[in-house]
Amino acid sequence: MSRISITDTSLRDGSHSVSHQYTSSDVEKVVAALDDAGIDIIEVTHGDGLGGSSLTYGYSVENELDLVSTAVKVAKKAKIAVLLVPGIGTLELLKEAHKRGASVVRVATHITEADVSEEYIKAAKQMGMFVVGFLMMAHMADIDKLVEQARIMESYGADVIYATDSAGALLPDDVYARVAALKNALRVPVGHHAHDNLGCAIANSLAAAKAGATYLDGSLGGMGAGAGNAGTEMLVAALKKSGYEIGADLFKTMDAAEKVLLPLVVEKGKQMPLHDSNSLIMGYAGVYSSFMLHARKAAERFGIDVRNVLIEVGKRKAVGGQEDWIIQVAYDLAKATGKAI
Structure with missing residues (x-):
């Protein structure tokens, strides 16, 4: 070998x-x-x-x-x-x-x-x-x-x-x-x-x-x-x-x-990485790993489930450097569900 x-x-x-x-x-x-x-x-x-x-x-x-x-x-x-x-x-x-x-x-x-x-x-x-x-x-x-x-x-x-x-x-x-x-x-x-x-x-x-x-x-x-x-x-x-x-x-x-x-x-008051539903969805949806923080913030801002944001980002084939796009994705999802924006 x-x-x-x-x-x-x-x-x-x-x-x-x-x-x-x-x-x-x-x-x-x-x-x-x-x-x-x-x-x-x-x-x-x-x-x-x-x-x-x-x-x-x-x-x-x-x-x-x-x-x-x-x-x-x-x-x-x-x-x-x-x-x-x-x-x-x-x-x-x-x-x-x-x-x-x-x-x-x-x-x-x-x-x-x-x-x-x-x-x-x-x-x-x-x-x-x-x-x-x-x-x-x-x-x-x-x-x-x-x-x-x-x-x-x-x-x-x-x-x-x-x-x-x-x-x-x-x-x-x-x-x-x-x-x-x-x-x-x-x-x-x-x-x-x-x-x-x-x-x-x-x-x-x-x-x-x-x-x-x-x-x-x-x-x-x-x-x-x-x-x-x-x-x-x-x-x-x-x-x-x-x-x-x-x-x-x-x-x-x-x-x-x-x-x-x-x-x-x-x-530093931090913790080691966890295998949770959010990280699982990232892998399942094929989403860039560093999108997690941005997706979480966007989901909280528009009152939607972060997992739906990550799945939609994956469908749109977002790549590294397009983190700002996540805000638009979350906005679109919130609007589609009739949430007040």
Whole structure:
């Protein structure tokens, strides 16, 4: 079996779970624990990537670039990664992140919009960064379209291509088919990022590994938007028990989750992701994970059930960056039911 590299995204996707309130002190503690545990790559930015701190996505308590600097300073072995979503992040922010020591960038686009990644992937390669092509909402396109878009990112110079289950909508067979198709079509390695809305994140990660993925994501305690991600400690345990070669130490990864991250979450008055009816509906409807907060606010504003909002958003095939549209969806639903607006 090929060695599998693990990216921990507690300090990026997990930022959604703490309303983007990580401090430099938090980052120092979490990175030190993950680095000591042997995690290969640690992702650090606002939950929506570089430039995400805003009224639309929620403000960070500290400048995310300062968090990147702290992570780089602490990590002895792990590479520090940033996420960049074209239209939210900019080349200027990417250059500054690289200047501060980030050596990996994950350039994320909607599954049908790989072409918008070109300038970012090429610029990152010119800087000498390791580049991941991150195709989000992989359930929203058929396999042929996924392969087509992956080849576009590969042609720009991406070092790895991910099939990203942003909404937690895929089942193990779906993941296996997508990863296997990418593995057969590409020259570069393939990765998978799972969300747990349908309770399948670990099973989906194992299916991805079986299909040939050599890059997998997790977050401590499953931190992340919606129902969260594959728990890094659970992913490490499952991969080890399945016989895959990984660099992470199971006990140290478990301790990083329970003794380091969890106390920080409790200290902030937050809680770990829950499998509730709202996150379940997100996965069932195939809705982008970060839509939860926006959908909940919109549902409360117009006095309607958040589950109906999420289902309707899924039907309209809303994608990342269209969070403002959720207000219109909720308005339309309220008006259709005759509610006073």
